[in-house]
Amino acid sequence: MRVSIKWLKEYVAINLPLSDLAHRLAMAGLEVKTIEDIGGWENVVIGQITRVDPHPNADRLHLVKVGLGKEQQTVVCGAPNLRVGDKVAFAYVGAELIDPQSGETIRLKSAKIRGVASSGMICSEKELGISESYEGIMVLPDEAPVGTSLDDYLGDTVFDLEVTPNRADCLSIIGVAREIAALTRQGIRLPQVSYEEVASTIEQQVAVTIDAPDLGPRYCASLIQGVKIAPSPRWMQQRLLACGMRPINNVVDVTNYVMLEYGQPLHAFDSPKIKGSQIIVRRAGSGEAIVSLDGVERMLASNMLVIADKERAVAIAGVMGGANSEVSQETTSVLLEAANFNPVSIHYTARSLLLPSEASMRFERGISPELTIPALRRATELIIKLAGGKAAKGIIDVYPGRKERSPILTSTEGINQFLGTGFSQDQIIGALTLLGFEVEVADSASEVRVTIPYWRGDIQQAVDLAEEVARIIGYDEIPQTLLSKSLPRQNPEPIAALKEKVGRSLTGFGFQEVITYSLVGLEALKRLSPDSHALKPLPLRLANPMTTEQEYLRPNLRANLLVALAGNRKHEEGSIRLFELGKVYLPRQNDLPEEREVVCGILSGPRFERSWQAQDESFDFFDVKGVVEGLLTKLDVEASLEEAQDESLHPTKQVAIVLAGSRVGVLGEVHPQVLKAFDITDDAAYLFEIDLTSLLPLTLGQKMFQPIPRFPATIRDIALVVGAEVTHQQVLDIIKGFPLVGKVSLFDVYTGEQIGGSKKSLAYRIAFQSLTYTLTDEEVDKVQEQILSKLAKEFGATLRA
Amino acid sequence: MLAQLEQLKQKALWELENIKDAREVESWRVCYLGRKSELTKILRSLTILPLEERKTVGAYANELKSSLENNLDERKKTLEKVQLTTITRVAGIDITLPGRPIPIGRLHPITQTLKEIFDIFISMGFQVVEAPEVELDYYNFEGLNIPEEHPARDSMATLWVDYKAGGRPILLRTHTTAADLRIMEKLKPPIRAINAGKVYRYEASDATHSPMFHQLDGLAVDVGITMADLKGTLYEFARRFFGEDRKLRFRCDYFPFVEPGAEMAVACSVCQGSGCRLCGNSGWIEILGAGMVHPRVLERGGYDPEVYSGFAFGMGIERLPMLRYGIDDIRLFFGSDLRFLRQF
16 A cells, blocks of 8 residues: 555644654554655745746747746746746756656756856756656646745655555555554544535435345445546646556546545446446346456356446446446546445455456455445545536435444453553553544453444454554563473474484485475376376376476475486586485375375486596496485384386386385386486486385384494305305395304305306305304304305305305 | 723714614614623623622613613604604605595585574474475465455465365465464464474465475464563574574564464664665565464364463575575575585
């Protein structure tokens, strides 16, 4: 809401600097977004042309004498509209003006024009920065006081206020004036409205019925006949412009002016165009259409409210008037509407029709039905003043939605307890009274009965009064205390701790965390499978996606990580290790989707940073496996790895991560075709994706201390030759199955001619260990032989020569 | 005999002085202090001397022995030092070569910021609660006094899910305040909870807007909680997050789910309150919205507003690192660009 300070001053005295006022308003809830100065002219005063003589040396120039009150100046002027008696803006030498040709600000100097000295200048609107017009000088109204500075006369300051949705009353100059008055402890002056009426009553000429009182609780109208449509006077146009509205004609400008002044939207109909002289407030018929004032045909729905005459809709109630009943240059009789409409309905209508207006913005925030009459009378008065004509006697007032508001009972002690303040009863009552509340001290000492003024529809219960008290006395007066009651029991969510542990582990492993959008496109999801079909489960779709790239709730994290990898690969030649910890969203029947916490990591490129001594190696499958194994170790869980069939991964280079019989994730090399689909061509990439929600219960076990062995271990290395199909895991399981076997590590894998093509050699270092005594070589030899014979039996394993 | 010893001393010390290599030291030791050394021989032969001479020569010889030993130690130390310097100079390394790179992983700046804020509130007795991002209209709007067609919905353009949960509309939560009723339903007073995470708006992406961003909300419900408690809690947070000296502003504002409502701002870090482009000339940067939980919201959460009161606050997360580090484009947070992320 743009508010002219000059206009405000008509209702309330402003005795403090505007920046202080802005601060006070902001503290009380009305934030001033910008403070804009209009004018700011220096050395420009109002003058009157007293004489116009031809220039002795130039045909198109004149010598103009300008009276400035105490003195008179002569200037050379070429404007075509010089007229003796006109009030003009006169700039002294030294004034800063805008050069109409270049648009730059220049300082006026004294000059000799064609041999005649010119000490000053009569200004055009463009030179003053008021408008683009510079064909002639600006002519001021007759009432402009000669000798006063133009800045005092035309200058203004505009506050652009951020009005919160609860304060429809502050979408008006008077509403803001009331706030200022309360904050600066004074009263306000409201316009005194009076106008003459002719004998014939409005009821004899127009009838109003409300068919939908739920959507239109009140409808008031006046009738003014014999008006003459013309532009409104400069002062009104200036105020409208200052407040961001475009002047149209005197009648329409009055409706807008009074809307800005009182906060009550008004509408003027060309009265003879109302068929049957009847206004009907009703729901739109299904399929009904209306051409609104902006010339667009609007299809209406049956839950929208229209203002209609006997035959058709003439306005979309509270949103925009209809072209069929619009005030035009020929209009002589105006039916003026001031009504109240249901906020929900207006919001729905304006939103559905994509037609937000100054009127709808006020109605949808809920303005008081009591506002109609004062605003209607004020507008009627102003129309008569500016456009002539006579008002029919009386006002039509159909008010089926009248509601009595009962006073709110509260207590000053209660307010203090709630706010944590120690305001006195006088302070509290004083604050409320300043706002126009009537406060009556009730039975007990601190109880008060507060009657709410009609314009404050937002005040409904005691807490609302507490806010009023706090903001008028000042939020700065609220003390700062810390919660002092007993501390609640802490029940931290275990998933949060798991996520933090995973994040810390992975950053420790050199992974960079990323956060990507939870919304993905189907295209990206399809790229995750080599034959480009969407992966299951099918993701949840948005009803109103903004783009196709952000249309679905992601069912996995890997699509975004592949995109992140591809993006970084464009400028990173080193190793890339990324991970994301975030939610995936899986549809559930008749319920909100299941939000599962997932961690996904990806690595690609050289294993070591390019360095003066680094080996030139690339990541491979065992890097990603190592990361997952390391992560699981950090989480104190042991997983087995099983064969998997994940479409995004290389068919033979992937494994499922299995814990306690359930699959919690997968790791492997990204399928080359999938990589290609994501535009990653140079390097292979390896990823893991683990469902932390499934993993969580398995990480909650109690860890037990293992004593450190007090007796030395016996270390034995064995190099086995087995068939190529035998896996490390199979051999390991057998070795680990024997007693006294402690740590087993695989230290060499060899395939080659030395041992035959279909064979491979696996070399293990086995630590034999007893917790209770020192093993003898004989004992170890025995177990080792047992191991070897079992391996020989199971896999035909032999010792490598 | 003494003269012989004196000569031996001169010779030994002169030789020791001229030794340049640690290995020569050992042969010197063998030569002068070893079992077959001249000195040892002399010491052994003392018995054949007359008593008087034995005393003087013996004393002198022993003195010489310990003196030579001391000199040997000294020389050894010096040589070791010399050797070390020589080694580094001759067979040494260029210590200015870069060390072997360690892969550095970092948490996302948003994760870091959230952790910092969590720690502050946890120290004030708040607990971190998880809440869904995909929500029912009820928890995000209706239950928070934002019914359909309420103008407050206009400022939170919503992304809706194309599916209904048992006939109820589903949306992507527009604010973390959506967790408040769930928390009230789940926990018993005294409640002090914070929740944080992603929120979503139907908003085109630009330098200051993103369809997805992060928020953190706090909620306290108990008997006797006051607006002064809210102000004190928020000031305590701000002092710890922004520093002791940062000026703060606590002003009236409106949110449908609180009454009274408030907004807290910190003095602009660029202009210190005098007004600049960053703060839109106001001198203040809004950090969070807050207020006393509205009685109707308390009721819906299962609390009698005559008995219980509470406060709630909510803040956007991205703008905090944006202000702290001077980041000028919110989209950088979600672009996964290592050149950006490595800076934090």
